[in-house]
Amino acid sequence: MYSFKNDYSEGAHPKILQGLIETNLVQEAGYGEDSFTLQAIDLIKEKMENTDVDIHLLSGGTQTNLTAISAFLRPHEAAIAPASGHIFVHETGAIEATGHKVVTIDTEDGKLTPAYIQQVLDEHTDEHMVKPKLVYISNSTEIGSIYQKSELQELKSFCANHNLLLFLDGARLGSALCADNNDLQLSDLPNLVDAFYIGGTKNGALLGEALVIVREDLKADFRYHIKQKGALLAKGRLLGIQFLELFRDDLFFELAEHANKMAGLLREGLQKENIEFLIDSPTNQIFPILPNERIQKLQKNYAFIVWSKFDAERSTIRLVTSWATKEEAVHQFLKDIKA
Structure with a gap:
């Protein structure tokens, strides 16, 4: 069979396993303040050509989505997502469990456009409904399609004009960036979204996602949110070592x-x-x-x-x-x- x-049927790439073995007995600080995690964060910033972002390493995609989205939204605010979106279909109501509704839109290709988002805004007009605040997209999407740079530019502009946050689920970001018809680079993303994450779990790591927070007013106290959601690993080095290996030689x-x-x-x-x-x-x-x-x-x-x-x-x-x-x-x- x-x-x-x-x-993610397989374990991890041998270079990652070797990195974990070679550093196994090195004593380090906990909770993501170890030297490996700090090096990995600096390396990712270098690859993105952007040192102004905040980067946090978490263990999985659902955990990253619920921690980030619940932190970014006020109690009465909601997320907008495609009907095929992972936060709506495959996360057991994790976002709703934090008190935030996910408003969905049917799309043929799994992607959102300003016109789709406008439909939701037109339907949510007052305080008797949840207030749409965050637009959730994924790249690649749950059905394998990808966003072109111009599409993200349009979304970013629309969201900025309507005071919406744009959040990109990057569980399969590696596959999207390496697709033949892709015109995006990793360094483009900080200019196109307010926050996103780089998926390691589905691209050779044992586990781990790197959340990148771009927008300044979303950065404050984020480690408190990670801890409160049970996502702040004592042995954060396990994530740091893996992302260091993944980005050291463009693995x-x-x-x-x-x-x-x-x-x-x-x-x-x-x-x-x-x-x-x-x-x-x-x-x-x-x-x-x-x-x-x-x-x-x-x-x-x-x-x-x-x-x-x-x-x-x-x-x-x-x-x-x-x-x-x-x-x-x-x-x-x-x-x-x-x-």
Whole structure:
């Protein structure tokens, strides 16, 4: 059984494990004030060409989203998200559990535009409703699409003009930045959003996300919020060492490029078999549409998610490749599709 179910089935890249082993007996300060974390933060700032941001390392995406969003919002304020957004679909109501409603919008490609956001603003007009304050987007999105620089510029301008915060979930940011048709660089993001995070869990780390806070009035007392949400690790070095390894020699981008390359091989092979796709995804998640009978046969040897019913005879499946996906496994999957 080979898994295309997600991009965190494997443990961690050997360089990360080696880094953890080599530093294992070094005594360090706790709670993210160790030398490894401080070096990692400085290195990420250097890669972003921006020293004015605040960076905090947390253990996972849901934890990062709920800690950040709940800290950024006042009690009566809400987040706007696509209906496919992770904070709405796959986080067990974590944001709502902190007292903040998630207002959703149906989109075809998983992305938000100013026109979509305006619809929500037009419907929430007074104190009898929650007040939309934060716009949540992800790059890549939950269905593999990515934002172009011009799209983020439009969103940023709209949010600034309407006193909204723009927050980007970067659980799969590596895959988005390494996509063939991407025109964004990591250094662009501080100028385009108010806060975002760089996902390590889904890109070769054992665990960890690097939250980047750009907007000045969101920075104050953020470590208090991390501690209150149970996210301030005593052994914060575990996160720092991993991000130091990921960004020391651009391993972060190397791993994302491999994941995208493996997804590209799958995509090309399926296209040769005249298989349709739910969406044209350039990242490490692809969504082919297959006959239900064929899906059942494939499930005997492969793990993947049946994403949605397409029609009476066919369903969409999600295939996800990772930093560790073997090329021979991709070729075998394509052979089995033909068979």
